[in-house]
Amino acid sequence: MILIRDIEYQEIVTKSAIQIENGTDYQILWNKHTIENCWFNYKQIKIPSNTLIALNPNDVFHLPDGAQKLYRISFNQPKEESIKSFFNTAFCNQVNEFYSLFKIKNKEIVNEVDHIVRQIKLSFFNTKNTPYFKTHYLLNLVICLLHAKFLDTVDLKVTQFKKLFSFEEKETHFVKYYGNQLNTPPKELLRQFTKKGYNKPSAIINNFIVLEAQKKLMASSLSVKEIGFELGFDDPAYFSRFFKKYAGISAMEFKKNHKQLLININNESIGK
Template sequence: MSNNKSLDIPYQEWPLKSQFNIAPLGMAATDFTHQPHRHHHFQILWFTKAKGRHMVDFVWYEMEDNMLFLLRPGQVHQLDCEREGHVIFFTERFYFANKHDKETLYDFSNLFDNWHGYGPILIGENTAPSLLGLVDLMSREHRSPGANGRSIVKHYLNAFLLLAEREKKRNATDTMRPLHHDSRVVQLRRLLEKHYTREHQVAFYANAFALTPKRLNEITKETTGRTVTELLHDRIILEAKRNLAFSHKSVKEICYELGFEDPAYFSRFFKNNAGISPQDFRDIMFK
């Protein structure tokens, strides 16, 4: 960008006119597509063919064919690539419509977890045909829903997510980064997302599990390679970067919104964790 003013980062609503939609990637092009933007819902981007790059939360990824990106609500991304493929949008409410769904459908929280380091999933040639078949089934049912259409789409989506998780684990094995799962860490993510702007002490989160801070740190370290404090600081810094880069808010306003009382302390906190001051980060983003 050529000017020194940041822009309020937009939430792209299209094409989610309901709680679920599926479309070819080419149809998902709007005025927002090539700008940093984010969504209120979960998004699956499957690039069957791609050339260029894709930015997710300030990191650019060089594109390859059969690359799958899983985006949580609020993640910032930007497309700068030639592409073919499919995009799926859905809300958590669509997937878990009631208590019965919570008990019978796959919990995708771990699949969209980026605590092991965010990265796309490379889809193997043996899995791609199965995913393509599920995309076709979801598209057909969504366009012309019959009896129990919503439930049928959810089960097709469920199968798609299960295959994606298997590919994610295969990718981790190929790169010698085995993934560990602990339901308490999934719950911790939800607590952090809800309270990170107000609760900055590990004791608050440990109390929610009736654990000592030391024990909760041991669990998260084993599962994610990070302590609770590191996970919390990572989340605060990410939100600070989003606001510095994509809003008109002052550093002082961002400081207060993230639960800090002293702007000078917040600036030191940001620099210690990001390696650069808040103002310098904003200036670099808009050179």
């Protein structure tokens, strides 16, 4: 029997800006109302009402100033190999984006998510409920997430492509590596992505390498050179040019700008 441990429930009611740094847990946020000017993995976005937000470990999510209410369920990745792939698929970022959020358009699914979140909430106040009860409702919530996701991204090959991302070795920077893993020639991958309206596979790879670099810049004390080495770049100068090309600014400018963003968020919170 599957048991997911350390499931936690929290209602986030904000009257000032807050930051959620995911750390080692997975999290699902259920947002009922439109939120303007969020920052998700260093990109400014608008989140519509009735949206499920999937946070992977080390994702960064900033809520703006203003009264907001979200429901947050966090948990550790299950140990059972049989279900790891299920969760990895659900939490894999959207193909063209740096984050996972899915608008629920079907009213019946909205009602189902509301019901599941209520049941998870009640389970924390009812001592008779076992950990398996919480696991049951969490799995149902992830199924709703998958349902919303595959209405948006129905191509399994594309999802498998994203799940393979790992940039420690230089060979993983190239489409050929992923084509070999998926038994699909690079030209065929390009054709499939173009047909679905996605970016080129090479562009997606490069953008996600930069995202990994951004996370490391903000979450560690590593130098730009050291981060480049961790991501498979032998030449620090080339890595610096690569980062600036795809991020639009240098690595040090990025770190300075987003440190200031965090300072502003903290100051807003203290000011309240």
